Amino acid sequence: MIKISDITEMRRLALSWRQKGLKTVLVPTMGFFHQGHLSLMDMARSLGQKVVVSLFVNPAQFGPAEDLDKYPRDIERDVRLAEQHGVDCIFIPDASDIYNAQHQTWIEVTEVSRGLCGASRPGHFRGVATVVAKLFNIVQPDMAVFGEKDFQQLQVIRTMVRDLDIPVEIKSHPTVREPDGLAMSSRNSYLSPEERKTAVCLFRAIQLARKMIADGERNRETVVKRLYELIHSYKDAKVDYIFLGDPETLAENSHISPPALLALAVYVNRTRLIDNCIISAD
Amino acid sequence: MIKISDITEMRRLALSWRQKGLKTVLVPTMGFFHQGHLSLMDMARSLGQKVVVSLFVNPAQFGPAEDLDKYPRDIERDVRLAEQHGVDCIFIPDASDIYNAQHQTWIEVTEVSRGLCGASRPGHFRGVATVVAKLFNIVQPDMAVFGEKDFQQLQVIRTMVRDLDIPVEIKSHPTVREPDGLAMSSRNSYLSPEERKTAVCLFRAIQLARKMIADGERNRETVVKRLYELIHSYKDAKVDYIFLGDPETLAENSHISPPALLALAVYVNRTRLIDNCIISAD
Numbered sequence: 001m002i003k004i005s006d007i008t009e010m011r012r013l014a015l016s017w018r019q020k021g022l023k024t025v026l027v028p029t030m031g032f033f034h035q036g037h038l039s040l041m042d043m044a045r046s047l048g049q050k051v052v053v054s055l056f057v058n059p060a061q062f063g064p065a066e067d068l069d070k071y072p073r074d075i076e077r078d079v080r081l082a083e084q085h086g087v088d089c090i091f092i093p094d095a096s097d098i099y100n101a102q103h104q105t106w107i108e109v110t111e112v113s114r115g116l117c118g119a120s121r122p123g124h125f126r127g128v129a130t131v132v133a134k135l136f137n138i139v140q141p142d143m144a145v146f147g148e149k150d151f152q153q154l155q156v157i158r159t160m161v162r163d164l165d166i167p168v169e170i171k172s173h174p175t176v177r178e179p180d181g182l183a184m185s186s187r188n189s190y191l192s193p194e195e196r197k198t199a200v201c202l203f204r205a206i207q208l209a210r211k212m213i214a215d216g217e218r219n220r221e222t223v224v225k226r227l228y229e230l231i232h233s234y235k236d237a238k239v240d241y242i243f244l245g246d247p248e249t250l251a252e253n254s255h256i257s258p259p260a261l262l263a264l265a266v267y268v269n270r271t272r273l274i275d276n277c278i279i280s281a282d
Numbered sequence: 283m284i285k286i287s288d289i290t291e292m293r294r295l296a297l298s299w300r301q302k303g304l305k306t307v308l309v310p311t312m313g314f315f316h317q318g319h320l321s322l323m324d325m326a327r328s329l330g331q332k333v334v335v336s337l338f339v340n341p342a343q344f345g346p347a348e349d350l351d352k353y354p355r356d357i358e359r360d361v362r363l364a365e366q367h368g369v370d371c372i373f374i375p376d377a378s379d380i381y382n383a384q385h386q387t388w389i390e391v392t393e394v395s396r397g398l399c400g401a402s403r404p405g406h407f408r409g410v411a412t413v414v415a416k417l418f419n420i421v422q423p424d425m426a427v428f429g430e431k432d433f434q435q436l437q438v439i440r441t442m443v444r445d446l447d448i449p450v451e452i453k454s455h456p457t458v459r460e461p462d463g464l465a466m467s468s469r470n471s472y473l474s475p476e477e478r479k480t481a482v483c484l485f486r487a488i489q490l491a492r493k494m495i496a497d498g499e500r501n502r503e504t505v506v507k508r509l510y511e512l513i514h515s516y517k518d519a520k521v522d523y524i525f526l527g528d529p530e531t532l533a534e535n536s537h538i539s540p541p542a543l544l545a546l547a548v549y550v551n552r553t554r555l556i557d558n559c560i561i562s563a564d
Contacts, residue, residue, distance in 0.1 A: 007447065104391060104394070104441060104445060105391045105392070105441060105445035106390050106392065107389050107390075107446075108389075109386060110388065130446070133446055134447045137448050137449060140449065159384075159386060159387060163382070163387035163416075164389075164412070164415055164416055164419055165289065165419040165420050167293070
């Protein structure tokens with residue numbers, strides 16, 4: 001596996017692959033790999049001839065009061081894991097190379113960025129869209145793989161790719177979960193053992209919503225109210241948002257029309273966790 | 283010469299060239315070709331093996347009160363001229379294909395878009411940056427050629443390409459002028475014979491500024507005041523803006539430090555004309 005930090009070097013390597021007609025798949029990450037990331041790499045491996053994993057904790061997608069500085073990092077372990085999963089190149093650029101001192105260009109995906117995490121984290125998706133476009137321009141992959149855990153992020157990227165005619169095919173991988181249902185996330189490492197027990201409330205909320213909708217409930221407010229009650233019955237859990245609406249447009253309606261997206265963000269003390277699922281009619 | 287309106291077809295043709303290792307040069311235009319456009323095509327011809335000219339009157343870069351509907355068009359003549367200048371492909375997409383009904387992604391180049399035409403035409407450079415990025419993603423050229431008459435546009439595009447790592451080399455071509463110095467522009471066709479006489483005031487202002495600075499004048503206000511007086515001495519001419527400042531950052535200062543950019547926009551009755559030049563110390 002090749003390890004690259006220089007943008008020009010990355011561009012050159014990817015270009016040499018392309019000139020040989022080798023299909024390249026990019027997996028953009030912020031590192032601190034868990035099984036979710038590794039599944040994305042395995043998927044990428046099966047999709048193309050060359051796999052690039054980018055590892056960049058993108059300052060532009062963190063708000064001023066957010067966890068940029070304490071975001072968990074373990075590059076040595078990440079490099080080892082990527083190599084074990086057959087990655088051809090790990091790209092670890094410096095923030096000062098990604099954002100030059102005069103950087104002033106931003107990509108805004110206006111509508112699908114508005115609610116959910118976009119409302120709680122102003123500027124977050126602008127930072128995501130911009131850095132993903134940059135990575136696409138540097139690596140010029142044929143495909144890129146993203147996890148479905150960050151569902152809104154996936155929609156933002158799909159929308160950007162469609163609207164800007166970006167020649168990259170976007171693939172997604174289902175959320176990977178712990179045995180008790182907690183969605184894998186680098187931020188789970190922030191949780192104390194007690195908080196870890198509370199964290200299951202997100203998955204329990206998903207299960208409850210699934211059951212209510214399978215049983216015929218179609219009133220959004222009724223379902224959301226029950227989910228609030230469930231989550232707030234857990235110690236130190238506080239809802240940031242509960243979204244139940246259209247998976248494409250991310251618009252909400254008082255009537256639930258499956259397939260519907262349930263997406264939620266919950267604070268367990270100071271740690272913010274997200275999860276989501278698509279709920280069908282039966 | 284191949285004439286294409288379909289985005290997928292354009293993408294396929296450009297890809298086939300790239301796979302053969304042929305260097306492709308794109309000339310983005312809004313059509314109604316004059317000698318300025320034709321010089322860009324000739325330059326493109328000399329730079330690469332394949333030349334694509336795009337012809338698209340981009341609605342997103344016109345304000346609601348601007349001249350989108352009456353912008354001059356003559357596609358048949360344009361196609362003939364492009365062919366005569368050795369263009370390989372003219373790409374004339376439909377607005378409804380370029381902007382799908384759910385289009386919501388915009389590229390903002392914040393700082394260099396702020397003053398000059400950006401101040402007079404809010405949203406203009408957002409529309410320019412977005413459509414140019416789209417054309418780059420569709421055609422994926424090695425190079426693209428722009429005219430220096432739209433100096434701020436050139437700076438916006440150069441900044442976008444740098445900030446988003448877009449793998450396209452930007453080339454520029456000096457402004458082409460009529461014998462009396464008027465910069466060639468599709469909008470010159472709006473001018474009545476009398477207005478056409480007035481239109482020379484932009485070039486006269488450039489000449490005056492050049493002389494004052496060559497003679498040692500370094501006070502920006504003094505120069506700008508004289509240019510206002512000169513322009514307003516012409517019948518039906520009204521200054522929109524006169525900029526005299528840094529060609530890179532597009533920032534103004536009370537002291538002139540050559541090389542300086544003089545850029546101006548002037549209304550001749552209802553027709554808005556722009557011009558610019560870089561003024562060196564001697």
